[in-house]
Amino acid sequence: MTEQIKDWKLRVESSKFVKPSYEGEPPCAELCIPLSVFDKVSYDVHVAVIYAFRPPTPSNSDIEKGLATALSEYREWAGRLGEDSRGEPVILLNDAGSRLVEASSDDVLGRTVFLGPNFLVAWGKATRGLPTDPRPLHDRGAFIPRNPPCVEFEHRGVEFTPKKASDTEDVPLTADIARGLDEHITSHVRISVDGRARLRPRVPDEYFGNLVLWAFPRAKVGDLVNKPLQFAAALVREGITRLDDGYFRSFIDFASSEKVKEEGLVATAEVHERVMSPNLEVHSWLRFPFRDVDFGGGNPFLFMPTYTREEGMLVLMPSAIGDGSIEVYVSLLGHNVAAFKQLCYLLKANL
Structure with missing residues (x-):
């Protein structure tokens, strides 16, 4: 499968940043939200996945409009990582946008690949003109320490390690x-x-x-x-x-x-x-909920990590x-x- 995928010939047709589309007055684009302790301890890495859908599929313009609508609910994905005045990591809700790349290929995916969540489901609903339901919860400030704190387990060497180990x-x-x-x-x-x-x-x-x-x-x-x-x-x-x-x-x-x-x-x-x-x-x-993603032509026939x-x-x-x-x-x-x-x-x- 790997060798077959390497033989694909892809042509990039366009590459752009899609910004959130709001109904009415857009929210302030100078806000920032602090990362939670779980955000800080997790990986800082992009996770790439592949979805494939059978025709008929919506037009690329409809998919782009759906992305803009979904980003109005998931503003973090249109924002950028940064720091506040104290040097603490934050997400800047600046609506800078999410990159959308359109590419084409003459190959047939079904003959090339062996067949065998969150935000993406909302994107599919927005493309079909449906509301985001249920709506996401964004409160990263919910994980506050107890008063007084009570550290009952060893976290050094587990979630944390010295800088110069x-x-x-x-x-x-x-x-x-x-x-x-x-x-x-x-x-x-x-x-x-x-x-x-x-x-x-x-x-x-x-x-x-x-x-x-x-x-x-x-x-x-x-x-x-x-x-x-x-x-x-x-x-x-x-x-x-x-x-x-x-x-x-x-x-x-x-x-x-x-x-x-x-x-x-x-x-x-x-x-x-x-x-x-x-x-x-x-x-x-x-x-x-991988199989719940639907842009209007049905559920994906293929999902896999890259x-x-x-x-x-x-x-x-x-x-x-x-x-x-x-x-x-x-x-x-x-x-x-x-x-x-x-x-x-x-x-x-x-x-």
Whole structure:
């Protein structure tokens, strides 16, 4: 599939910034909103995805108008990252716009690609002339520390790390049978966990912002290789369950304290590694409403993440064919692919 996609010949027809379109008087374009503690600790990176729809589809001009309408509800996506007078990171609600690129190709997508959320659903509704329902919640100031704060868990070395961490520190490793790790190594896998349903009171799904922390289940590589699959599944379940309301509240209290600045701590998510081997990171997109995106011609027949340069990244998502199955997108170095395929065949045979 990768080689076929490389052969695509795309022509860029136009590239422009689309600004929000408002009914009546536009809001002030000099406002800014502070980032929450969850925004600050999360990745500062673009996530690219591919949607494909079967004809008939709306005109590009209708799609552009729908984008302008959707941006009036999701102003953050038309704004820019910046800093306030204290040097704190903020989102500038300046309505600078979101880039829209029109491109064409003579190739047929259905013959080229194997077939098998939030804002985008609103964009589709706006293109069809429907209101945004439910409307997004933008209140990033809801995650305030308790008084007095109560830090019950260790967050150093988990969500935060010193700015100048030594390269010789003992870093937990991640088990990947395909990578041929020593069985005596203690390993971990980093799993993103959505806090909306874990905080009390529950945060509505319509909250438009980051609300993710990470679980780090760990074990000996030998145990992962030699014990049943249920052993690894139990470790993952236990690690995720640990991130309850108490843990999220503890993180809010610690991340909001002066200790982060005093100790020169930075978010571990910002420690970018193009090759994570022998580490591994897993993101679940199973609850994202991908199939609800409709610009007027029906739901997408294909949704998939684009190529990622981070080796060791796994993305779990519902199958594009809508039969309830799960697709797993894995990013590996070329010399690990054959071993990984063989392990997948063996796992399937044993199920």
